[in-house]
Amino acid sequence: MTTALQPTPLATRSRGRLFFWLGIALCLAAPIINFVQIQVMKQLFVPWYAAVLLTVGVALLLYAVTRRAGVIRVIFLGLFALLCAFEWLFLVVLTKLPAYEGPARTGEKMPAFATTLADGRPLTDKDLTQGQASVLVFYRGRW
Amino acid sequence: MVELGELEAKAEEFSKRNTQVFAISIENQETVKGTQEKFPHLKLVADADHKLSDAVKAVPTDEVVNAPTTILVDGKGVVRWVFRPDSYLRRLSPEEVLAAVDEYAPTR
Numbered sequence: 001m002t003t004a005l006q007p008t009p010l011a012t013r014s015r016g017r018l019f020f021w022l023g024i025a026l027c028l029a030a031p032i033i034n035f036v037q038i039q040v041m042k043q044l045f046v047p048w049y050a051a052v053l054l055t056v057g058v059a060l061l062l063y064a065v066t067r068r069a070g071v072i073r074v075i076f077l078g079l080f081a082l083l084c085a086f087e088w089l090f091l092v093v094l095t096k097l098p099a100y101e102g103p104a105r106t107g108e109k110m111p112a113f114a115t116t117l118a119d120g121r122p123l124t125d126k127d128l129t130q131g132q133a134s135v136l137v138f139y140r141g142r143w
Numbered sequence: 144m145v146e147l148g149e150l151e152a153k154a155e156e157f158s159k160r161n162t163q164v165f166a167i168s169i170e171n172q173e174t175v176k177g178t179q180e181k182f183p184h185l186k187l188v189a190d191a192d193h194k195l196s197d198a199v200k201a202v203p204t205d206e207v208v209n210a211p212t213t214i215l216v217d218g219k220g221v222v223r224w225v226f227r228p229d230s231y232l233r234r235l236s237p238e239e240v241l242a243a244v245d246e247y248a249p250t251r
Contacts, residue, residue: 042145044234091230097210100227102200107223110216113198118172118179118187123165123195129220133162133248135240136216138201138209139146140231 016067020076023060026053027080030087051091054084146211146234147182153237154184160241161218161250167195169202169209213240215248223247 030050037043061077103111114124128134147166150157157164167188168175175189188195196202201209213235215224224247226235235243244250 038145042149043236044145044232046230046232091232095231097227097229097231098203099229100200100210100212100225102225104199104214104222104225106225107221110214110220110222111198113195115167115188115190115192115195116172118175118189120172120189123186123188125220128216129218131161131218131250133160133218133223133244133250134216135157135162135164135244136167136195136199136214137146137150137164137240138167138196138199138212138214140208140211 016064016073019060019067020064020073023057023064023080024076026057026060027083030054030057046091046095048091051084051087054080054087058084147178147185149237150240151182151184153241156237156241157244158184160244162244162248164240167201167209169193169196213243215240215243217248218250 030053033053034047034050037045037047058077058081061073061080065073065077110125110128112125114122117123150164150166154164163186164184165186165188166178166182167190168178169190170178171191172189175187175191179185179187190196193202196209199212199214201212203210211228211231211234213224213226214222217223224243226243228234
């Protein structure tokens with residue numbers, strides 16, 4: 001007569017462990033890659049990959065919790081789910097920029113202005129008519 | 144400051160195209176002076192009173208600082224290209240700016 005093998009405590013603990021750690025790795029990869037993108041590669045594009053990595057990571061964590069709902073797993077799932085939700089909100093809503101509707105229009109003269117260079121010398125629209133092309137980059141300060 | 148650093152690194156390419164690069168800041172003059180020292184090939188504009196930013200409406204409604212915006216002007220003072228990204232996180236790479244100069248305001 002044979003009896004069905006019962007899961008050992010160790011086997012119970014390891015249920016979904018691979019998915020749990022894979023989920024953690026993907027969730028942590030998002031901010032790390034974002035840091036490398038900006039600080040190392042100097043690339044300033046919208047990091048949609050971060051939201052995607054977090055979403056897949058959270059899905060894996062959720063699956064791991066369905067396999068075994070340990071306290072640690074539930075805590076990590078909650079934390080990364082919040083981070084994931086914020087990332088989507090940040091990318092889709094908070095960083096949305098309105099279209100340019102100002103008076104600088106292609107084919108028309110640059111609007112008149114008079115401002116100051118860093119060294120205190122004046123700069124006006126007339127200074128942009130001396131034969132050199134000019135690129136005007138409006139930036140936000142420290143980022 | 145990543146954006147300015149990238150533009151500074153391509154200063155020679157802009158120079159070859161007889162193109163000057165102005166970086167417009169609405170920070171106070173002392174701060175802009177410090178920034179100018181870090182990026183000597185760019186022409187930093189200390190526009191704390193928004194004279195240039197208001198003239199081209201670079202600050203969106205309900206905002207207090209410039210939205211990232213790039214305006215290309217040819218040697219006669221005519222606007223040839225205006226770029227405003229759809230996200231605050233997006234900036235033009237210097238290669239994209241150089242390509243725009245070549246396409247819309249070639250000077251060589």
